[in-house]
Amino acid sequence: MPYKHLRDKRAYDRRYRRENIMSRHRDRAHLANRRYGSPKLIAADVAAVFANRANCYYCDAPVDSWSGTLEHIDAALGNSPSNLTVACPPCNNGKNNRPKSIWLKRLATRGIRHEDLPDSMPVQRRML
Numbered sequence: 001m002p003y004k005h006l007r008d009k010r011a012y013d014r015r016y017r018r019e020n021i022m023s024r025h026r027d028r029a030h031l032a033n034r035r036y037g038s039p040k041l042i043a044a045d046v047a048a049v050f051a052n053r054a055n056c057y058y059c060d061a062p063v064d065s066w067s068g069t070l071e072h073i074d075a076a077l078g079n080s081p082s083n084l085t086v087a088c089p090p091c092n093n094g095k096n097n098r099p100k101s102i103w104l105k106r107l108a109t110r111g112i113r114h115e116d117l118p119d120s121m122p123v124q125r126r127m128l
């Protein structure tokens with residue numbers, strides 16, 4: 001443990017994430033392009049999606065641009081801008097290729113109602 005205090009590590013992590021966020025967005029764009037083909041995304045497209053959201057689209061869990069995942073709401077619509085949002089990793093992995101309605105039903109069985117969530121408008125953005 002090279003850090004004397006945990007706060008030193010946290011400060012290092014924050015700085016690392018701030019300085020490397022675009023390469024993370026570039027990776028996300030690359031994976032989305034490989035999986036969905038066109039239209040092609042670049043890192044700035046992904047950054048714009050993440051800039052609009054600080055919470056998971058499905059369950060409202062807080063996510064930041066480092067921990068969140070790029071979500072394609074309808075797998076058939078691919079990379080079109082209106083189809084992109086941010087989800088927490090459990091929602092993105094759990095939903096997989098299923099339609100949004102199926103995933104929301106599953107969340108509802110766990111007591112999460114999408115209707116109660118704030119709209120997909122920008123939420124107070126958490127600073128990295």
Ligand SMILES: [Zn+2]
Nearest residue numbers: 056059088091
């Ligand atoms: Zn979620």
